Structure formats: structure tokens, C-alpha cells
Amino acid sequence: DAKTTQPPSMDCAEGRAANLPCNHSTISGNEYVYWYRQIHSQGPQYIIHGLKNNETNEMASLIITEDRKSSTLILPHATLRDTAVYYCIVRPSTTSGTYKYIFGTGTRLKVLA
Amino acid sequence: GAVVSQHPSRVICKSGTSVKIECRSLDFQATTMFWYRQFPKQSLMLMATSNEGSKATYEQGVEKDKFLINHASLTLSTLTVTSAHPEDSSFYICSAPGFNGNTIYFGEGSWLTVV
Numbered sequence: 001d002a003k004t005t006q007p008p009s010m011d012c013a014e015g016r017a018a019n020l021p022c023n024h025s026t027i028s029g030n031e032y033v034y035w036y037r038q039i040h041s042q043g044p045q046y047i048i049h050g051l052k053n054n055e056t057n058e059m060a061s062l063i064i065t066e067d068r069k070s071s072t073l074i075l076p077h078a079t080l081r082d083t084a085v086y087y088c089i090v091r092p093s094t095t096s097g098t099y100k101y102i103f104g105t106g107t108r109l110k111v112l113a
Numbered sequence: 114g115a116v117v118s119q120h121p122s123r124v125i126c127k128s129g130t131s132v133k134i135e136c137r138s139l140d141f142q143a144t145t146m147f148w149y150r151q152f153p154k155q156s157l158m159l160m161a162t163s164n165e166g167s168k169a170t171y172e173q174g175v176e177k178d179k180f181l182i183n184h185a186s187l188t189l190s191t192l193t194v195t196s197a198h199p200e201d202s203s204f205y206i207c208s209a210p211g212f213n214g215n216t217i218y219f220g221e222g223s224w225l226t227v228v
Contacts, residue, residue: 036219043119043206043219044157087156100147101208101217103157 002104003027004088009108012082018075020107022088025069030092033064034101035073037084044087047073078111085109116141117209119220126227131195134223136163136207142187143209147217148180151204163190163207197227 005023012018024033032051036044048055048062050071055062061074075082087106118137126132136146144165149157161182162170169182179201181193194201208219 034216038157041204041222041224043117043208043222046216046218049216100159100162102159103149105156 002102003090004104006088006104006107008105009110011110011112012078014080014111014113015077018078018082018109018111020073020086020109021070023070024090027068027090031090033062033071034089034091035062035086036089037086039084080111080113083109083111116211116218117207117220119207119223121223122221123224126197128198128227129196131193132197132225133191133193134205136190136220138188138209141211144187146184146190146207146209148182148192149206151206157206194225199227201225202227
């Protein structure tokens with residue numbers, strides 16, 4: 001079973017920040033938080049990941065609470081092309097990369113013009 | 114650009130026939146790949162873990178004789194849907210750990226329609 005819970009859907013006005021929450025209250029100390037998104041009829045696209053510090057890249061920012069039981073993905077200036085299903089996933093860190101991803105239901109983000 | 118490629122992107126087959134979907138890692142080796150299926154408006158469901166040089170590991174409830182997985186090289190895994198039925202129609206997606214092993218990349222997906 002997925003170890004994350006997310007709201008099923010959200011709307012966001014174009015140009016505004018989209019804040020997508022994720023609860024992972026049973027996360028273990030060695031588990032990372034990953035975010036992917038899936039645009040209709042495509043494979044999931046990697047966005048960002050983090051362990052306990054906040055992270056930022058060219059796509060988004062990831063804010064992880066101090067107790068690590070929840071996180072928020074922030075798209076600073078949402079565009080219509082950001083309309084997608086966003087998945088929050090937790091998995092252990094391993095250099096072998098053999099741990100599988102278990103997807104939850106995700107959040108369907110709709111960016112409105 | 115894509116680091117994991119799937120082929121074909123769309124395929125239609127007749128009931129009772131078999132269809133093969135390929136998943137390739139581009140410019141890197143993948144000893145492990147993962148196969149998912151996704152029905153419309155649902156999340157991805159992990160089917161199996163493909164292991165280079167050994168048998169695949171199937172998730173509970175997935176029929177190994179129906180969904181044959183072969184990982185014959187370090188850059189190629191194949192999923193064969195045998196004796197396909199209309200209920201096998203779905204979006205099939207593969208993934209592989211990236212260069213540093215920490216991020217997993219997904220293929221573009223393959224739409225299978227069984228008629």
C-alpha cells in the first residue's frame with residue numbers, strides 16, 4: 001500500500017503558486033519524499049525529491065515539515081501546462097535503486113486560465 | 114530527452130493473440146526495471162520487477178504466465194501479454210533507476226487495446 005495521502009483534486013489560477021500537500025505520517029528515517037507528475041497519456045515525470053531539508057530546482061520547491069510527516073510541493077507560477085496528476089511517493093534511499101515505487105491516488109491539479 | 118523508451122506507443126491486437134512491449138534504457142544500464150499498468154483515471158499499479166539475468170518478481174495477484182517478462186540485456190526488458198483479452202486493454206508503463214540509482218525514470222507508456 002502507498003504510504004502517502006493526497007487530496008484528490010485541486011484548482012489553481014494561472015500565474016499563481018500551486019501548493020500541493022502530501023501526508024506521510026509513517027515515513028521512516030531513511031525514506032525520501034519524491035514527487036512525480038503525469039500529464040494525460042504520458043509516463044510520469046520526475047519533479048523533485050528530498051530527505052529532510054527543503055529543496056528547490058527549476059521546476060518546483062519541496063517543503064518538508066520538521067517532523068517529516070508531511071510535505072508540500074510548490075509550483076511558484078503555475079501555467080496551463082502544469083495541469084496534471086501529481087504523485088507524492090516515499091521510498092528508502094539506496095544506491096542500488098532497486099526499491100520499487102508504490103503510487104497512491106495522487107492529486108489532480110487543474111490550472112485555470 | 115527521454116532516458117527510458119518504450120515501444121510501441123500504441124498497439125491494437127486481437128483477442129487470443131500475444132503482444133510484446135519493449136522498454137529500453139538509453140545511454141545507461143539498468144539491472145532492474147519495473148512494469149506498471151494503469152487503467153483510465155486510476156493510479157499506476159506495479160505489476161512486476163524485472164531483473165537482468167534472473168526471473169522477474171511479480172506483485173500479488175499478477176499472473177506470471179499471462180504477463181511474461183524478459184530482461185535479456187542491461188538495457189532491455191520486454192513485457193509480453195499472452196492470450197490477450199479485452200480486459201487487458203490498458204496503459205502499460207516501465208521504469209528504470211537512473212544514473213545515480215536514486216531517481217527512477219519512466220518510459221512514455223504503451224497503450225494496448227485488445228479487440
